[in-house]
Amino acid sequence: xxxxxxxxxxxxxxxxxxxxxxxxxxxxxxxxxxxxxxxxxxxxxxxxxxxxxxxxxxxxxxxxxxxxxxxxxxxxxxxxxxxxxxxxxxxxxxxxxxxxxxxxxxxxxxxxxxxxxxxxxxxxxxxxxxxxxxxxxxxxxxxxxxxxxxxxxxxxxxxxxxxxxxxxxxxxxxxxxxxxxxxxxxxxxxxxxxxxxxxxxxxxxxxxxxxxxxxxxxxxxxxxxxxxxxxxxxxxxxxxxxxxxxxxxxxxxxxxx
Numbered sequence: 001x002x003x004x005x006x007x008x009x010x011x012x013x014x015x016x017x018x019x020x021x022x023x024x025x026x027x028x029x030x031x032x033x034x035x036x037x038x039x040x041x042x043x044x045x046x047x048x049x050x051x052x053x054x055x056x057x058x059x060x061x062x063x064x065x066x067x068x069x070x071x072x073x074x075x076x077x078x079x080x081x082x083x084x085x086x087x088x089x090x091x092x093x094x095x096x097x098x099x100x101x102x103x104x105x106x107x108x109x110x111x112x113x114x115x116x117x118x119x120x121x122x123x124x125x126x127x128x129x130x131x132x133x134x135x136x137x138x139x140x141x142x143x144x145x146x147x148x149x150x151x152x153x154x155x156x157x158x159x160x161x162x163x164x165x166x167x168x169x170x171x172x173x174x175x176x177x178x179x180x181x182x183x184x185x186x187x188x189x190x191x192x193x194x195x196x197x198x199x200x201x202x203x204x205x206x207x208x209x210x211x212x213x214x215x216x217x218x219x220x221x222x223x224x225x226x227x228x229x230x231x232x233x234x235x236x237x238x239x240x241x242x243x244x245x246x247x248x249x250x251x252x253x254x255x256x257x
Contacts, residue, residue: 007238008166008174009109010120010159010197011141012183013128015047015205016224017106018135020096027084028059031077036065047206049187051122051149053078078150082126092134099204101224106140108227115234116166119146120158120181120191126150145169155187159195180234189215198237200230 011017014024025043032040042062044055056077060070085092109117118141121128125148132138145165147158159181163174179197181188184205192199193216201212201220209220219233 005114006170006172006178007115007234008163008179009115009117009234010147010162010179010181011106011117012049012181012185012188013119013121013123013131014049014184016099016182016184016188016202017102017137018096018098018131020092020131023085023088023091023095027081027088028055030084031080032059032063034080035073035076036060036063047185049122049155049183049185051153051155052081052124052127053149053153055122056081078124082124082130085127085130089130089134092131096131096134098135098137099202099224101227101230103135103137103140104227105224105230106137108231109234110140112231116142116145116170118142118144118162118166119148120155120162121146122149122155122187124148124150142169155191156194159191159197178238180237182230182234184212186211186215189217192216192218200233200237 014020028043029040040059040063044059053074056074057070060073061067065073106117109115119128123131128148129138129143132141145162147162151161152158159179163179166174176196176198181192181197181199182202183199184202185207189199189201189212198218199216201209201217202224203209203212203220203222204224209222212220218237221230221233224230
């Protein structure tokens, strides 16, 4: 691909590239206890893909914090989350796992001359960096141009944020025709549908391949293990996006086994 054909690849992180088990939930517990002064009895649902500020708002409300106090407490929790996650850096390495094919797929996208990899994630930027670094994945992504929950709590808005940052750095305009999202959750699909980017769904999280397809993912793979097919999918969606890939026949599902 020439520069005019470069594609922005927006990677989700949790359950797409890596899984940190209960560490995020422990961080929510610790942050809530410090800010509110008592233990949290109810924690955010797992694997939804919603942004951390929205998860924190639900955490506060679901644990009986009066709505009038939520807006004052939420920024304090947002500030503290990266601090507590950093304290669990060793736990991330010891307890977390790489998703199948993640490192190879990231490396292949980074090495491809026509692809620009970054992240669009529900994580706050410091948390995203901590997680990626724990698995030595940070070098595969241009974090500088990503979209993070610290930028906007509305996840679909992060697509345009990443596109504008990429445009400023690389000197070309990024739109639906040259942007792809890769993620595992319904929220990743919604981010693409509302934010303006085709979506490759990876059924490596709590959402099944069928659910990703029904939600509107353009292509679906059961994992990142078949790296060649992932690359083919990225190219197919961006070279034929003007023809609305999959609009007449529905999303395509592939097995990587």
